[in-house]
Amino acid sequence: MKPTTSSIALLILVIVQCTLASPVPQFLTFRDGKFGVNFGGYHAEAGLGGLLTGNSAHGGLSASAGTPHGQQAGAGIGGLLGGNGNGVLGGFLGAFARSPGYY
Numbered sequence: 001m002k003p004t005t006s007s008i009a010l011l012i013l014v015i016v017q018c019t020l021a022s023p024v025p026q027f028l029t030f031r032d033g034k035f036g037v038n039f040g041g042y043h044a045e046a047g048l049g050g051l052l053t054g055n056s057a058h059g060g061l062s063a064s065a066g067t068p069h070g071q072q073a074g075a076g077i078g079g080l081l082g083g084n085g086n087g088v089l090g091g092f093l094g095a096f097a098r099s100p101g102y103y
Helices: 005-021
Strands: 028-031 034-039 042-047 061-066 072-081 089-098
Antiparallel strands (some): 028 034, 034 042, 061 072
């Protein structure tokens, strides 16, 4: 029995739907001004945040890394300077390290 065009199209549609339904992490990402790499559950991210996107809500310089076992570490620095002469200045500097079960 020879498969018809419609049965092949239906099979392709089912395969595409199953692929889209399962969340597979991407190897390289660019999101909110950050470049990321993910391989085997190990992940790292570095970015310029709002300096690249122009949106101060995306933060400033940052870097972070994590393992598939839950350990994480990261650091960041950021700030905001009002450009309309009102003299508003804000900033932050932070770092963290986490291990599962030791918060």
